[in-house]
Amino acid sequence: MKILLCTDLDRTLLPNGSAPETTNIRLLFNELIDNFNIKLAYVSGRNADLVQQAISQYGLPQPDWVVSDVGTSIYKTDQAEWQYSQEWENQISHDWHPCGFRDIESQLQSIDALVPQPPIHQNTFKLSYYLDLKHDHKPIFKNIHARLNELGIHYNLIWSIDEPNKMGLVDILPANATKLHAIEYIAKLQNLQPEQIVFSGDSGNDLPVMKSVLRSIIVKNAHSEVMTYIERLLARSRESADNIYIARGQSGVGNGNYASGIIEGLIHYHPNLEKSILKISDQLLITSDQ
Numbered sequence: 001m002k003i004l005l006c007t008d009l010d011r012t013l014l015p016n017g018s019a020p021e022t023t024n025i026r027l028l029f030n031e032l033i034d035n036f037n038i039k040l041a042y043v044s045g046r047n048a049d050l051v052q053q054a055i056s057q058y059g060l061p062q063p064d065w066v067v068s069d070v071g072t073s074i075y076k077t078d079q080a081e082w083q084y085s086q087e088w089e090n091q092i093s094h095d096w097h098p099c100g101f102r103d104i105e106s107q108l109q110s111i112d113a114l115v116p117q118p119p120i121h122q123n124t125f126k127l128s129y130y131l132d133l134k135h136d137h138k139p140i141f142k143n144i145h146a147r148l149n150e151l152g153i154h155y156n157l158i159w160s161i162d163e164p165n166k167m168g169l170v171d172i173l174p175a176n177a178t179k180l181h182a183i184e185y186i187a188k189l190q191n192l193q194p195e196q197i198v199f200s201g202d203s204g205n206d207l208p209v210m211k212s213v214l215r216s217i218i219v220k221n222a223h224s225e226v227m228t229y230i231e232r233l234l235a236r237s238r239e240s241a242d243n244i245y246i247a248r249g250q251s252g253v254g255n256g257n258y259a260s261g262i263i264e265g266l267i268h269y270h271p272n273l274e275k276s277i278l279k280i281s282d283q284l285l286i287t288s289d290q
Contacts, residue, residue, distance in 0.1 A: 002037050003270065004192055006067070006183050006209075007262055008201040009044040009054055012219055015258045017164060017202075019221035022254030024284045026059060029259040031280050032266070033061040036273065041065035041186060043179050045160075045171070045205055047120065048075060048082065070158060070171050070205050071182040072125040088185060092125055095154040095174035101127060104155075104172060107147045113140050114170065125177055131168035133161070148172070160204030163223050171205065180208040198269055200262045202226065210244055217265030220247045220256030245269065253281050 007013050013029070015021035033040050040063040044051055048068050054060065066075040066082065072092065074085040096104070104127055108114060114129040121128045131137060141157060148155055154175035162169055179201075187197055199209045202222035210216040210230060218230055233240050245268045247261030254260030267274045 001270075002039065002192070002196060003266075004039045004041060004187065004190065004197045005033075005262075005266070006041040006043045006179075006186075006197065006199045008179075008203070008206055009042055009046060009051065010203075011163070011221065011223075011258070012200055012202045012206075013042075013060065013259055013262065014054055014058055017221055017258075019257040020255065021258050022260045022286060024286055025254050025259045025263070027284055028253065028263060028277070028281055028286055030059070030061050031284075032263065032273075032277065036276075039064045039190070041067060041183070043067040043071070043183065043199070043201075043209075045070045045169075047123070048073065050120075065186050067179060067182040067186070069123050069126045070173060070177075071179045072123060072173055072177045074182055074185065088182070089125070091185075092174040092177040092181075095176055096125065097153075099151050099153050101125070103151065104148065104153070107151060108144060108172075111140065111143060111147075114144075117169075125174050127172040129170040131170050133166060133168050135168075137168060137170075144170075144172075156208075158205045158208075161223055161225060169205075178208040179206065180212050180214070183209060183214065198266060200265060211240075213239075213243060215269050216244050217262055217268075218244065218246045219258060219261030220249055221258065221261070252278055252287075254286055 011017035032038060042051055042063045046068055051066055051068055063077055066077060074088040075082040101124055113131055113135045117128040117130055144157060156173045156175050156178055158171040160169045194213050198215045200217040202219050203226055245265045247256035247264045249256030251264040251267050253263045256264055
């Protein structure tokens with residue numbers, strides 16, 4: 001069965017958090033992508049340039065798709081050529097009509113706690129802010145919702161935490177431009193069923209996918225706030241228990257952090273891969289106690 005693996009980058013596949021990475025685990029990840037019937041999509045808050053930078057810096061395999069800017073941009077990749085999806089932009093643009101980026105920015109400008117992120121982290125359909133964790137984000141979000149509702153637009157407010165920098169991240173997106181909607185768009189283009197898709201993530205902007213019917217993996221090093229939310233969700237929803245897997249570092253392919261957790265989740269959802277994965281793992285001297 002063809003598998004579409006959709007993975008977040010920072011602190012999910014990329015080992016740029018505080019948790020340790022299992023030795024050689026990205027080599028194993030690359031082997032799986034190269035030698036198994038797995039299509040790969042990077043689904044990231046990064047823009048396209050920063051995704052390309054990560055691929056080079058960390059020696060990642062070239063993907064088949066890139067979902068960047070928290071779902072607001074999609075690229076179909078063909079070796080070194082990335083083809084931007086104008087069709088996707090056209091779909092999501094209706095949610096903010098008749099307003100645009102500047103209208104929304106102006107509407108939120110007087111909320112002092114919101115600090116605009118640099119231009120590199122903004123685009124036509126992604127308005128992004130920093131929010132210091134000293135602030136209680138709930139009343140601030142209530143204020144944001146009230147102001148945006150006055151504009152009559154359809155939007156999503158995404159909250160996540162940059163744990164290494166100890167900073168809150170706030171993204172305002174069109175309602176149909178989350179990571180989930182972008183993955184569903186790709187799946188439709190590829191005629192894929194939900195059971196053929198596996199997603200891995202670690203932070204708040206991954207939650208729309210994790211709460212959906214798609215199969216999700218939470219890497220062991222995920223942010224504690226996200227882990228707590230998911231564990232509560234699992235406790236009250238039998239359906240979620242079938243679609244969410246929390247990596248624990250118990251599969252024989254490393255400690256469950258980053259790529260190790262992704263591979264552990266793949267084995268959980270596709271146990272027919274386990275024997276081949278463990279064989280390659282042994283060749284690369286990957287152990288479960290790292």
